[in-house]
Amino acid sequence: MERDHLILLDRDPQVVGIASQPFWLHWHEGTRRRRHAPDYFVRLADGRGRVVDVRADDQVDDAAAESFEAMELACRAVGWSSSGPGHLSRSSWRTCGGRPATGGAGVCGG
Template structure:
């Protein structure tokens, strides 16, 4: 049985690691609904994280790919808003923990769906976040090429795609060659059917870089060694496998 929500003031609870919290509610799913809800296996901290639209899923995927993100949780709290605003409460879509410890609260909604009343709610949320040193972002749609490329690479995010014998050979070859097309690299290591999943996994982990923004990622795309460390820059201190009670947050007292 899930724990009951706990109500507290943000000034008393902002140090809680919300990036490991359970959602305040589960994504709604019912016959005939227009938006598609689901769960995303997050390689960053390895829970299933909820989304309630394709737009939210794409932004969640982008956050999972970001090497500066060490934790993501969906709708970990509900904020009580001021009476003058058009709605009494707001549940931000995501709470993100960055590698340096900064908290970021995120709403994912496309520009076309944002109404003036929503802008007021987002503005109030941003002010509340700023009062405790958190950042706030409202994210829209991913660009078509970057979204398509990320969706492809994300299919290889699971550690099962990392075969150590291929990983060592791939990185050694790129260290020597400088750059090489994905096709040439895979063929040089072994059977491309076996090697390509590891190549794409290394791109996901930022050990190999290729252009994921400008054009569709194909086997002709150039790959090079990344400037990032061989491991994604995630601090083990932020990988606590704890799950905290769901929480309602209220504005700070004056």
């Protein structure tokens, strides 16, 4: 599934750079320590950054949704867009506000 998304990102003319599992986000949830590594970071032709997580419906549990929320907040703080929590089929791919999988990558936040 990640490979398929990588192919779509690579074909998107707005994407000029891609890094796979580019960093770890660490945060505390009460006394519990959490961390999450997104699947991709992409640089867009206009200079904006986007974090992409690829996840099938049956893989988005409460912990994954919480990780996506934390990532979205962190990305917003630095001016990047990000994928958000949600449930998608195996044939679709996750980017916030994205176009259909057959149409390439979408961008969250316009």
